[in-house]
Amino acid sequence: MISRDPQYVRLTRGARSLLRQTSLWLGADHLLAVHIEGYTERYQRFAYRDIQALILRRTPWYVAVAAVEASLLVPALLTSLFATGAVRPVAGVVASFLAVILIIHLVLGPTCRCYLQTAVKTEKLTGLNRVRKARRVLAALQTRVTQAQATP
């Protein structure tokens, strides 16, 4: 059952895609997914009592993206170290940029996708793309769901 005057606690910041931004919010008795598309907000509600399972699926993108970034970084780094002339500073800037991206990627940790299953559908939880963040969010959600389903 969904309360009339919900107050929401932010669970995730908006995850941007090309056309929309999605954020998750904890309500009193339901999880709210807010999809911002242009100047319209669309809402999806998942009552805690109806949530059957939370699934975290690891994806191979962490290693793949790191490998691609490293394969781009190494030539840029070697060029910036050993080249001469005007190429050297340009290669240095490119190498620094790629290094920052690689470090951020490594610090954020392994990648994943998260799903929420109810009796009627399985919904992908947009924005939970890193295992560490997903575990933290799912733990907060698990507490609410467990409480809601413990009471008759």
Added chain:
Amino acid sequence: MTVRPLACPKCRATLPGTPAELARLHRCPACAVQLEITAFPALQRAPVAGSTGDLVITDGEASCFHHPQKRAVVPCAACGRFLCALCDIEVANQHFCAGCFESGAARGSIPALERSRTRYDNIALSLVTLPVLFGCAVVLSAPAALFVVVRYWNAPVSLVHRTRWRLGISGGLAVVQIIAALAFLILMVRHAK
């Protein structure tokens, strides 16, 4: 009705077991993708069949507006008609008949069923900022922004961002832009004279 089994989100293969067994499952048996599953008691709860409503037992009892042969259990919160258990639609501790439920959902008068809102505050903010950023004239956009602020000041804001600061800032900026445009116009006229 049967309980819907849990499926692997990648290969759609059925994942067997109770919630406790699923919690120990680390890979999909079919596609071997790594999984972390938290299952809840609702997974094993069979769907509850809706009540069809009791028949009227005595003549003095109130009966359903739509089914005169059935006992009324609750009045509709919107139209007040008596409803049997079959006609009763419960939303956020309120009871509605099918007609009021449908019209309430369409009008957005039942908050728990509200599916979308227009962000007029963002529209107003865009009208006062984007023309300036792109170097366009604000002669049209500033009055338009002011109109949006005044017209939609009392309109429901976002369900999660409940403040009107964007509207306030947009209104202030729109007024400043209009005053600046007027001042520029007066200066130009004086300069021409």
